[in-house]
Amino acid sequence: MFPRLLIALIVVIAVFAVMRSARARLGARRPRVLDAKTVQCERCEVYLPRNEAVVRDGQHYCCEAHAQERDPKP
Template sequence: MGIRLLLIILALWALYIIVRRYLSRSIDSGNRQENNTTDNMVQCKVCNTYLPESEALIKEGDFFCSEAHLIAGNDES
């Protein structure tokens, strides 16, 4: 009797973990899709290199690949 009860508890616990994983996975994939749509490729104003918007430096609507180019871009104008 004791072993059967233990097996039932284990089965319910496993089911609980599977359901939790499934739910967290669906939430994660939703977040990833949002990140993909917002992560546009942008072009550095100075060297014209394409880089993800999340990695780019933005100043006054212009994109820069690095701090050095951000300063160089400001000196131009």
């Protein structure tokens, strides 16, 4: 009786350990971009992560081309 209980306990602990390490691996692989704040391009109004945006005069743009043709829609 006792050894069977001990084996069951060891199996439960092993399952928890495997689940925990798998979850840690998944968390590490998840892109951090989702956590970054998003900004909107002043030219085409697309949303993109702040750390990927081109900044000109405090305005955010999705790419260098849109930052250069800064004049917005008529």
